Amino acid sequence: MARVAVFSAGSWGTAFGIVLADAGNEVTLWARREDVVTAVNDRHENPDYFPGVELPAGIRATSDPAEALAGAEYVVLSVPSQSLRENLAAWAPLVPEDAVFISLMKGVELGTTKRMSEVIAEVTGAGPERISVVSGPNLAKEIAMREPAASVVACADDAVAKQVQELCHSRAFRPYRSTDVVGCELGGAYKNVVGLCVGMAVGLGFGDNTTASLITRGLAETARLAMKLGADPLTLMGLAGLGDLVATCSSPLSRNRTFGEKLGQGLSVEEIYATTSQVAEGAKSCASILDLARRNGVDAPIAEHVDAVVRGEIGTREMMDAFIARETKAERD
Ligand SMILES: NC(=O)c1ccc[n+]([C@@H]2O[C@H](COP(=O)([O-])OP(=O)(O)OC[C@H]3O[C@@H](n4cnc5c(N)ncnc54)[C@H](O)[C@@H]3O)[C@@H](O)[C@H]2O)c1
Numbered sequence: 001m002a003r004v005a006v007f008s009a010g011s012w013g014t015a016f017g018i019v020l021a022d023a024g025n026e027v028t029l030w031a032r033r034e035d036v037v038t039a040v041n042d043r044h045e046n047p048d049y050f051p052g053v054e055l056p057a058g059i060r061a062t063s064d065p066a067e068a069l070a071g072a073e074y075v076v077l078s079v080p081s082q083s084l085r086e087n088l089a090a091w092a093p094l095v096p097e098d099a100v101f102i103s104l105m106k107g108v109e110l111g112t113t114k115r116m117s118e119v120i121a122e123v124t125g126a127g128p129e130r131i132s133v134v135s136g137p138n139l140a141k142e143i144a145m146r147e148p149a150a151s152v153v154a155c156a157d158d159a160v161a162k163q164v165q166e167l168c169h170s171r172a173f174r175p176y177r178s179t180d181v182v183g184c185e186l187g188g189a190y191k192n193v194v195g196l197c198v199g200m201a202v203g204l205g206f207g208d209n210t211t212a213s214l215i216t217r218g219l220a221e222t223a224r225l226a227m228k229l230g231a232d233p234l235t236l237m238g239l240a241g242l243g244d245l246v247a248t249c250s251s252p253l254s255r256n257r258t259f260g261e262k263l264g265q266g267l268s269v270e271e272i273y274a275t276t277s278q279v280a281e282g283a284k285s286c287a288s289i290l291d292l293a294r295r296n297g298v299d300a301p302i303a304e305h306v307d308a309v310v311r312g313e314i315g316t317r318e319m320m321d322a323f324i325a326r327e328t329k330a331e332r333d
C-alpha cells in the first residue's frame, strides 16, 4: 500500500483515485472547492462528476495542497494541461523529494510546445526516473463504474514504470508498461484533436466511412510526428495510440468528440464553452500540436484544419472538402 496524492478532483482525477484505492492505496484527492472536499469526506461521493457513485473508503479529500502532499510517495497530476505549469510551481516546494510524478494529462503546452512530462521536469527539476505517464482508452465515467479497461504506464526507467503499474493494477483496470514516454504522451494529446475532427464529421451527418478514414489518417499523422520526436511507432499501434483513438472517436462520452460534434452542428466555440465546464483538451492542443509539427517539419493536415475551424477561419464542411481535395499521395508518405 502506498500513499498517493491526486491533483485534482475532476473526472479523471476522481476516477483514477478510485482505481488507486481499489488497488489498496491510501488516496488523498486535492479539490479546489470545499463543498467537493466535504462531499468526498462525509458522503463518499463526488456529485459534480459522478453522482451516485460511492467512492471507496480509501479516498479522502482536502483543499490544502500541503496536507495532500505530506508523506506522498506518488503525486498524480490531472489538471487541464494549460494550467499545469502555474499550479505545479505552487505545489512543487511541498512535494517529498523522492516522490514519483504520474501525469494523467493529454495535452501539449501552448507557446512552448512541451509535453506534460517536460513541463513537470522543468518546473520541479525531477529526473526522468521520477516522471511517469498513464495513457490509454480510459473514459473516466466507465472507469469510475469499474468497467474493465486497459492502459499504458510509461516511464523512461522500466523499474519505476513497473512500480506505477503495480500501484494502479485494480480489479477492473489493467495497466501495461512502456519506456516510450514520448509515444504515449503524443498518442494521448493527438487523439483529442482527431476526436474533435471526427466529432465534426458526425455533427455534419457523415457516417462510418468518413469516421474510419479520419481515425486512420489521424493515426498516420500522429505516428509521423511521434516518430520524428523519437517515439517507437509500435506505441502508436497500442493502447495509448490506436486504443485511445478508437475510444475517443467512437464514444459520445468523449468531451473532445462531443465538442467537435457541436461544431459540426453549427455551434460556435464560444457557444460550446458556455455549455460545459469540463475540459476538451484538443480545442487548445490543436494549436500547440500544429506548432510542434511545423517546428519539426511534419505535415499535419488534421491538426492544421481543426485549428483553423477552432479559430473560426474555416467552417467544418469546408474542412472536410479540403481533406478530400488535397493533392494525392502514397498512403505511407
Ligand atoms: N475525463 C477523462 O475521461 C480523461 C481520461 C484520461 C485522461 N484525461 C485527461 O486528464 C486531464 C484532466 O481532465 P479531466 O477529465 O479530469 O478534466 P475535468 O474538467 O473533469 O477536471 C479538471 C479538474 O481540474 C480543475 N481545474 C480546472 N482548471 C483549473 C486550474 N486552472 N487550476 C487548477 N485546477 C483546475 C477542475 O476544478 C477539475 O477538478 C486532461 O488532460 C484530460 O485530457 C481525461
Ligand SMILES: O=P(O)(O)OC[C@H](O)CO
Pocket: 106, 136, 137, 138, 139, 140, 192, 195, 244, 247, 248, 253, 254, 255, 256, 257, 279, 280, 281
Ligand atoms: O473525454 P475526452 O475526449 O477528454 O477523452 C477522455 C479520455 O482521454 C479517453 O481515453
